[in-house]
Amino acid sequence: MSGLDALTRRFVGMAQGERSLVRLVGLALGVLILFSALSPNIFFSVINFQTIAFGVPEIGLLSLAVMVAMLTGGIDLSIVSVANLTALTTATLFAAFGATEATGGQAVLLTVLFVLAGLLVAVLAGLFNGFLVAVIGVTPILATLGTMQLYNGIAIVWTGGEALYGMPEAFLALGNNTVALLPISFVVFVLIAVALAVLINRTPLGTKLRLVGANPTAARFSGIDNRRVLLMTYVVTGLLAGGAGIIIASRSASASPDYGSSYLLLAIVVAILGGTNPFGGYGTVLGVVLATVTLQMVSSGFNIMRLSPFEYTIAQGLILVVVMVLDVAFNRRRTRAAAPPGGTGPAAPDPQDPTRPASATSAPVR
Amino acid sequence: MSTATAPAERGTSAPGSRSLAERLRGRNNEGVLALTILVLVLVMSLVNSDFFTVSTLFSILRNSLVEMVFALGVLIVIISGGIDVSFPVIGIFAGYTAIVLARNGDFDPGVIGALLIAIVVGSLLGLVNGGLVARFKLPTLIVTLGTQGIFRGVLLAYVGSKYIAELPQSLGALSTADLITHQHGSTTSRLHVFIIPVVLLCLAVHWLLQRTMFGRGVYALGGDSESARRAGFPVVRLQVLIYVLVGLLAGIAGIMHVTLSRNANPYELAGTELDIIAAVVLGGASILGGRGSVVGAVLGVLLIAVIKNSLILMGVPGTWQRVAVGVLLVVGVSIQALGARRRARRHTVELESAEV
Numbered sequence: 001m002s003g004l005d006a007l008t009r010r011f012v013g014m015a016q017g018e019r020s021l022v023r024l025v026g027l028a029l030g031v032l033i034l035f036s037a038l039s040p041n042i043f044f045s046v047i048n049f050q051t052i053a054f055g056v057p058e059i060g061l062l063s064l065a066v067m068v069a070m071l072t073g074g075i076d077l078s079i080v081s082v083a084n085l086t087a088l089t090t091a092t093l094f095a096a097f098g099a100t101e102a103t104g105g106q107a108v109l110l111t112v113l114f115v116l117a118g119l120l121v122a123v124l125a126g127l128f129n130g131f132l133v134a135v136i137g138v139t140p141i142l143a144t145l146g147t148m149q150l151y152n153g154i155a156i157v158w159t160g161g162e163a164l165y166g167m168p169e170a171f172l173a174l175g176n177n178t179v180a181l182l183p184i185s186f187v188v189f190v191l192i193a194v195a196l197a198v199l200i201n202r203t204p205l206g207t208k209l210r211l212v213g214a215n216p217t218a219a220r221f222s223g224i225d226n227r228r229v230l231l232m233t234y235v236v237t238g239l240l241a242g243g244a245g246i247i248i249a250s251r252s253a254s255a256s257p258d259y260g261s262s263y264l265l266l267a268i269v270v271a272i273l274g275g276t277n278p279f280g281g282y283g284t285v286l287g288v289v290l291a292t293v294t295l296q297m298v299s300s301g302f303n304i305m306r307l308s309p310f311e312y313t314i315a316q317g318l319i320l321v322v323v324m325v326l327d328v329a330f331n332r333r334r335t336r337a338a339a340p341p342g343g344t345g346p347a348a349p350d351p352q353d354p355t356r357p358a359s360a361t362s363a364p365v366r
Numbered sequence: 367m368s369t370a371t372a373p374a375e376r377g378t379s380a381p382g383s384r385s386l387a388e389r390l391r392g393r394n395n396e397g398v399l400a401l402t403i404l405v406l407v408l409v410m411s412l413v414n415s416d417f418f419t420v421s422t423l424f425s426i427l428r429n430s431l432v433e434m435v436f437a438l439g440v441l442i443v444i445i446s447g448g449i450d451v452s453f454p455v456i457g458i459f460a461g462y463t464a465i466v467l468a469r470n471g472d473f474d475p476g477v478i479g480a481l482l483i484a485i486v487v488g489s490l491l492g493l494v495n496g497g498l499v500a501r502f503k504l505p506t507l508i509v510t511l512g513t514q515g516i517f518r519g520v521l522l523a524y525v526g527s528k529y530i531a532e533l534p535q536s537l538g539a540l541s542t543a544d545l546i547t548h549q550h551g552s553t554t555s556r557l558h559v560f561i562i563p564v565v566l567l568c569l570a571v572h573w574l575l576q577r578t579m580f581g582r583g584v585y586a587l588g589g590d591s592e593s594a595r596r597a598g599f600p601v602v603r604l605q606v607l608i609y610v611l612v613g614l615l616a617g618i619a620g621i622m623h624v625t626l627s628r629n630a631n632p633y634e635l636a637g638t639e640l641d642i643i644a645a646v647v648l649g650g651a652s653i654l655g656g657r658g659s660v661v662g663a664v665l666g667v668l669l670i671a672v673i674k675n676s677l678i679l680m681g682v683p684g685t686w687q688r689v690a691v692g693v694l695l696v697v698g699v700s701i702q703a704l705g706a707r708r709r710a711r712r713h714t715v716e717l718e719s720a721e722v
Binding site: 077132136137138139141142143145146147148149150151152153154156157160161261265268269272278279308310311312313314315316317318320321324325328329 | 449451498502503504505507508509511512513514515516517518519520521522523527637640641643644647653654683685686687688689690691692693695696698699700702703704706707
């Protein structure tokens with residue numbers, strides 16, 4: 001097959017298969033143009049875009065975690081608890097070793113070490129989630145509902161419900177400094193997103209992950225070890241949540257058991273808005289990133305228009321419901337126009353071209 | 367009530383009485399749950415003489431009144447194979463709106479009036495959920511996540527975001543109305559009169575689920591919606607009804623919460639949804655639908671209340687409560703999952719041997 005031909009097919013496939021992505025770009029541009037027109041001086045300014053970029057990483061990482069869990073048809077409700085546990089580990093280590101006073105190379109070294117220690121806790125938390133889901137066989141929503149309480153409880157016992165302070169400059173730079181106008185945390189976020197996209201689209205684990213989500217039975221009969229894939233899935237979500245925790249801690253210069261309690265629902269909203277199929281098999285990193293940026297722009301726009309945060313909550317809910325309703329209405333028309341019913345079984349996604357599997361045509365009730 | 371069956375169960379674990387043991391165990395392990403509560407109560411009574419008192423019983427009951435009504439709604443929706451995370455927001459929306467209406471109109475709607483307002487508001491919000499779920503066949507978790515945000519936003523932005531310290535007089539009077547007052551030494555323990563409507567609601571929902579066509583439909587829908595449709599159940603109407611009912615129950619729970627706490631705070635209740643879902647799941651309802659019972663849900667709520675109360679009496683710092691509930695939930699769902707897996711394996715073996 002000639003390279004040009006393959007390229008054309010690929011683009012046509014993307015345009016057809018990733019409608020949700022195209023629609024998201026439209027939505028993002030629409031929001032951008034709307035608020036820029038309403039408030040050209042304040043919204044459409046470098047400072048404001050910088051503010052938006054500061055807000056994106058933490059919600060983006062949590063949403064990516066939800067997306068990865070949804071790829072396998074699961075969900076991870078414990079992400080915010082894991083994020084806080086990670087932040088508390090790092091903060092406690094900083095306090096224990098008096099790292100606030102450290103300067104220069106020593107501070108950087110300690111920061112790297114303690115961030116890694118925090119992420120190790122996140123991996124362990126994810127591993128336990130994965131153990132419950134993959135080995136014990138608990139439904140993901142229940143397993144993570146339990147561990148959400150458990151991890152949050154551990155964090156509360158740990159600090160007595162108080163926030164921890166005292167972090168070195170080297171650590172705070174991550175959440176507060178910029179390079180060439182871009183926040184460092186945003187650059188880190190983009191790097192993580194790219195790495196995750198490579199993991200999902202270009203590695204055997206990524207392919208297996210989508211296959212398990214699209215059809216667990218078929219995946220098992222194709223020789224995929226579902227247990228190991230699920231275990232790895234929740235390690236990845238834990239790690240992403242841990243990253244969010246580190247960024248939250250460095251941005252707020254503190255760690256607490258009850259930061260970001262509203263982020264869990266927001267992360268699920270963003271993941272769905274990003275075109276992730278909650279029943280498994282389909283989701284893209286780019287979609288989730290676009291959805292995060294869009295919602296952050298709406299949030300910032302609402303702020304500038306002096307609308308209350310409550311009205312932003314309404315907007316979040318409305319966007320989610322309207323997008324889902326439009327999606328269904330659009331799909332119904334398409335399936336009616338397409339082949340007669342009954343003839344099309346659920347097609348497994350082609351590993352080379354991960355377009356949407358047929359599961360989108362008739363969503364089950366739940 | 368069900369605690370009475372638990373000691374009998376231990377006695378009947380002897381061989382030969384399997385059917386009775388299984389019946390006591392309950393279809394959704396209600397018996398095991400009752401036994402757990404009983405053992406916990408026994409241990410706690412031995413450890414701390416303050417535990418086995420009327421006042422402890424009354425305070426546990428009072429703390430679980432509102433949760434129990436919410437749990438009934440959650441139970442129905444979980445049996446039907448769905449999930450609703452918007453019910454606490456619906457509850458506080460209904461309760462708070464009733465108080466605000468009374469304040470703005472400067473009238474006292476009376477207990478019945480306030481209840482009616484809350485029921486109407488709750489049902490209407492439930493109708494929004496039901497309409498979206500049934501009409502567009504959207505995943506229930508996502509819809510109710512979205513509507514939760516919308517309801518909460520509308521409540522705080524347009525109905526009001528202020529704490530109201532004073533209730534209309536009729537509700538204020540009701541908040542201190544006790545069914546039983548028990549004098550023991552210097553302490554007086556009270557059982558709130560709301561225990562009567564809560565028990566009645568439990569019985570009503572039990573009857574609805576076990577004895578009516580609607581209940582059959584809920585279980586059928588949770589088992590398999592396509593099969594339910596082919597069996598002739600009006601799936602769309604059923605789903606709308608289910609969510610309206612959840613909204614209605616949430617409205618009742620909301621006005622009860624406002625009355626019991628003697629103030630109306632629009633920021634309360636939101637965020638408790640997962641705790642109540644946890645209690646219902648602990649009570650044996652399957653998150654996949656088709657299984658669950660009122661007895662189980664009530665026992666689930668009670669178990670969590672008893673554990674929280676025990677921890678306080680044992681002098682465990684309040685910070686440990688969340689860990690304890692988390693451990694309980696993880697262990698509970700793990701045991702259920704392992705049991706389901708064993709059953710499934712036995713079933714497969716039977717099928718395979720039948721095929722051979």
